[in-house]
Amino acid sequence: MTDSAEWTDVRPGRPADLPAVLALLDDAVGWLTSHGRSGQWGTSPLSASPRVRALISRVAACGGLHLAVQHTRVVGALGFGSPPAYADPAREPELYIMLLVTDRELAGQGIGARLLAHAQATAARAGRALLRVDCYAGGDGALVRYYESQGFVPTQRFAMAQPSGDPWRGQVLSRRIPLGKG
Template identity: 55%
Template sequence: MEISVRPGGPDDVQAVLALLDGATEWLVAQGRTDQWGTDPHSTSPRRIAQISGFAATDGSLWIAEYDGRPVGALAVGDAHPPVPAAEEPEVYVRLLVTDRRSTGQGIGGVLLDHARDLAQRAGVQVVRVDCFGGNDGALIRYYESQGFTRDVAFSVQRENAPDWPGQVLVQRL
């Protein structure tokens, strides 16, 4: 499977939302509703605005394609609270999502390699990412398998729902 990565833009917003919806459906089917809930991202004004913002910012959104079809998305940018600010220049992964129908094809690794390449081209020595830190820690272990190490845990307080546990991971290049 030959995966290519290209810059994303406004025409990719619906494809990224579809990838997020597919990932949520996959999580729900596994009984893992704590991470993103059960509602489609494509119907969330907040999520639509977020992805549209990534798409409108040059160098922020990247699309992984296989045979001309989007199979993953990466967004890089600044970390936002409650994630602690970086103490040195970094590339921060704000979004990483892959097509669950293509699981096991290394799409996430290709996109993380792209983030590392962006860092190296910018002369930056650090790549950070945050992820859901709950359930059995599977997502944390995925990033560890990609060469990241745990940095700081954090929590997002939510109204009428349990706090959302997060984990920041870091990779020095």
């Protein structure tokens, strides 16, 4: 793996960045589907979902969208927001990651790790010692293992009913953030 952190900047996202984020999501759906992993986000482009479009627009409008960029090219997106209803309530102030996606052409170059480091720094600046995320826990569990490799600990498993009858299995993970004394 090459670390792209030295050439990837993270900047605040804006509502005008919606097409770039949707393109990343659509590419990820295509990649997942081509690798037999359609259980995570399905097979349809997420850009066609009014719910996804509204969610990302809302995150951007509230200042929770952050983009990894290489020069002017968006190569990753990170979004913060309120935890979903299926996540157990936190017992302390937290920062909740509701979106993390990277350019599949640059997989393995550390973009996701760079965005997660940005999330940790954002949480620390906000005085929040808890960072949480949820992800797909079905299939071979690779996504859960990725978050574990980034210092997250599984805390809560959940399942959501799907029209197909098979539940969508998920995992909430958390990471403790050291807060400075200053």
